Amino acid sequence: xxxxxxxxxxxxxxxxxxxxxxxxxxxxxxxxxxxxxxxxxxxxxxxxxxxxxxxxxxxxxxxxxxxxxxxxxxxxxxxxxxxxxxxxxxxxxxxxxxxxxxxxxxxxxxxxxxxxxxxxxxxxxxxxxxxxxxxxxxxxxxxxxxxxxxxxxxxxxxxxxxxxxxxxxxxxxxxxx
Numbered sequence: 001x002x003x004x005x006x007x008x009x010x011x012x013x014x015x016x017x018x019x020x021x022x023x024x025x026x027x028x029x030x031x032x033x034x035x036x037x038x039x040x041x042x043x044x045x046x047x048x049x050x051x052x053x054x055x056x057x058x059x060x061x062x063x064x065x066x067x068x069x070x071x072x073x074x075x076x077x078x079x080x081x082x083x084x085x086x087x088x089x090x091x092x093x094x095x096x097x098x099x100x101x102x103x104x105x106x107x108x109x110x111x112x113x114x115x116x117x118x119x120x121x122x123x124x125x126x127x128x129x130x131x132x133x134x135x136x137x138x139x140x141x142x143x144x145x146x147x148x149x150x151x152x153x154x155x156x157x158x159x160x161x162x163x164x165x166x167x168x169x170x171x172x173x174x175x176x177x
Contacts, residue, residue, distance in 0.1 A: 001157050001158055002039065003123065003157070004120055006040050007041065007066075007158065008037040008038075009037070009038045009040055011037060011038075012035070012036040012037055014033060015036060016033070017033050018031065018032040040067060041118075042160065043115065044117070044118070045114060045116070047115075047169070048064065048162075049110065050062040050063055050064045050110075051064075051065070051110055051111070053068060054107060055089050055106070056088075058073060058074055059071055059073040059074045059076070059077070060072045060077075060105060062111060069156050069159040070113075070160045070161075071152065071161055072113055072161070072163065073161065076163035076165060077105075077165070080092075087104075087106075088107070089105055089106045091103065092104075092105070103171065103174050104171075105171055109172075110171065111170060112168065112170065112172055113164050113170075114164075114166065115161075118160055118161070119152070119158070119159040119160075121156065121158070
């Protein structure tokens with residue numbers, strides 16, 4: 001991960017290799033190299049497809065297989081939704097012409113979500129002490145507090161906050177037909 005750049009997925013190419021030298025202090029061999037990486041950093045409002053990794057009362061955690069620090073907090077779920085403690089799943093109580101259908105979000109479901117916020121934490125020991133949020137909901141410190149208490153590890157340098165509050169978002173099988 002490169003702070004404020006993205007998650008480095010693969011080396012794209014090596015642009016330049018400069019002369020090498022041996023350090024007088026420790027005898028280490030140093031080479032200055034300029035290179036390019038393919039990085040993952042989705043845009044705010046970008047729609048992604050992932051897999052539900054876990055559910056809790058504070059929201060759901062989503063995985064893209066190569067990146068697992070994606071959270072959809074309870075306030076970013078379809079309304080009205082509720083958490084079912086017995087089955088560890090979220091249920092959207094969809095109302096259509098007076099009939100209510102319970103549409104579930106279970107572990108391992110494929111889910112489509114919109115990125116609404118990104119959270120950066122400087123991994124350097126003398127870096128920033130507070131996480132940096134960006135996006136339309138950057139002032140939503142309640143989201144951060146809920147995630148800090150329940151899901152977001154203090155050592156997580158980069159996380160995404162998602163939302164399923166729009167037609168076409170949520171479990172993909174909801175929108176078939």
